[in-house]
Amino acid sequence: MIDRESKTAVDEPLDPLVERAAAQLRRPESVRQAWREELLAQVSTPPRARRASLRVWIPVAIAAGLVAAVGMRQLAGRGGEDRIRFSVSAPSAKQVSLVGDFNRWNPAAVPMRRGSRDVWIVDVRLQPGRHVFAFSVDGALRADSAAPRAVEDDFGVPGSVVVVPGRGSD
């Protein structure tokens, strides 16, 4: 089976010795009743309702042609509605790239160029919709502190949100 992205086999068969170990590792772990009860006691109230306002301010700003310049980052429509400029300050970095769900979080896909004052910049064209992105700074993911945090940020992947409006929305 060939993977389109890497052109390599998806999974080589495991060595029998390693497969035996993996089978052993797959044995289920028991769930202690006390652990379960303690957890459920802490979630007795429903989670907060969805906050919609956080997700609309960026498309509104873009649609209005505004430049959102917060900290070291600018976000603006440039020419076409879909073109977004991302920038991040990383004075000591050797390599910075833009990663996100639009490029499968591939740090090699969208390298950023070093501009003046050690601000790394890239302009990209994104499909309309909500995108989660981050900066890969010398291999380490960094969220954009100036943008709304992605919910994914809370589950392990530092991420920020950008929402690109559809062509009909402005």
Next chain:
Amino acid sequence: MTDAELVRGTLDGDARSFTELVDRHAPACLRYATRMLGDRTDAEDAAQESFLRAHRALASYDAGLPFRTWLFAILINRCRTAMARRAKRERRIVVDADALAASFSADDGRSFELRDEIEWAVAALPAEQREAFLLRHVEALSYEEMAKATGAGVSALKMRVKRASERLKILLEEGEGAKVDDRS
């Protein structure tokens, strides 16, 4: 009922829905955390914290992503944090088999020798390789799910799994050889 429907039910105030999500996913979460951290107590803490964080963030869950992947992303981060805290706290690396074996509790009836040998080998892997191997070959996540959950690229993950498998083979063969030596 699907996970997405249970999420919706939880958001609508049905506590039983979240209980069902816990019952569905807690065994895998505890298994991953235990294998990753090598300590059942730390694993329970990481898994519990993951469910609590998931509950708090549930309103923002995107049903386009499998709930398991979303939950594992939280868990992976909790395990990484637990390892970092442990490293900071202890400032030491367990490298000898006796000390490592002592960190595992014999709390069930499994073969201690086999478990000890395999867990020792898994614990000897670099954390990134251990993480990738467990997600792929124990929890059976796809590489795309792993990429979403870990933030790493698919190619990097494949390389980690490959290296982990090769390293495990060497470590396990060393263990096999040691047993033969003991018998001779």
